[in-house]
Amino acid sequence: MGLQSVSVPHFSWDVEPVWEEIEMQVKRSILKATAAILVSVGAFAQTPAPAPKAAPRLVLWVTTNAWPDGGEIPMTNAARGENKSPAFEFHWNLGTNPATAPDSLQSYAVIFHDVENSSNKTTNDTLHWSAFNIPGTAKGLPEGLGSGDLPDGTRNGPGIASRGGKPGAYFGPGAGPGPIHHYVFEFYALDTKLDLPATTTREDMLKAMDGHVVGKAAWFGRFHTPSPQ
Numbered sequence: 001m002g003l004q005s006v007s008v009p010h011f012s013w014d015v016e017p018v019w020e021e022i023e024m025q026v027k028r029s030i031l032k033a034t035a036a037i038l039v040s041v042g043a044f045a046q047t048p049a050p051a052p053k054a055a056p057r058l059v060l061w062v063t064t065n066a067w068p069d070g071g072e073i074p075m076t077n078a079a080r081g082e083n084k085s086p087a088f089e090f091h092w093n094l095g096t097n098p099a100t101a102p103d104s105l106q107s108y109a110v111i112f113h114d115v116e117n118s119s120n121k122t123t124n125d126t127l128h129w130s131a132f133n134i135p136g137t138a139k140g141l142p143e144g145l146g147s148g149d150l151p152d153g154t155r156n157g158p159g160i161a162s163r164g165g166k167p168g169a170y171f172g173p174g175a176g177p178g179p180i181h182h183y184v185f186e187f188y189a190l191d192t193k194l195d196l197p198a199t200t201t202r203e204d205m206l207k208a209m210d211g212h213v214v215g216k217a218a219w220f221g222r223f224h225t226p227s228p229q
Helices: 016-046 202-209
Strands: 058-063 088-094 107-114 126-135 181-190 213-223
Touching (some): 058 181, 088 181, 107 202
Antiparallel strands (some): 058 088, 107 126, 181 213
């Protein structure tokens, strides 16, 4: 039996179009990735840098053991009681840390007023007491501050006690029975002393202090005379 020849079919493989398609897909992927990177870089470049943190500053604050801030003022410090000025302590902080007073500090001033009252149908409230030229070296105010000009240079200024030409002196809360009145002690630390007479006005005090305040603090209190039983 003789060998027979077998016919093998011939296949033609044209790979060039396939590689061209793959190459195009790779190029498109690279272009997309490049575009995404450029967008990200552009967005990052346009993001503003975070603002630098503000440096802590010296802050004045005050305390008293006479009553808690915003609490009821006792009769000891009321005009209808013993009429003694409360003791206050001065403190300074740099941020959250205790600190010493600024080198520029020359004096303190205090203004005590009843924010509930209106005087003579005006927007002015009732000024009870003020004092200025308290030495910058003072660590606070003692209880029962004296009247007039004091040996350390403190000068009692305008207020209820000084009406009629009398020496200035502390004059405590005096609201009668009824709605509670709110009072505030405002303390100013100044880089100067005030060249003002004891007979000055609150308005002139504030004008003289303007531009010289290196610290300010406040302490609040409430008062009305108890109703008769």
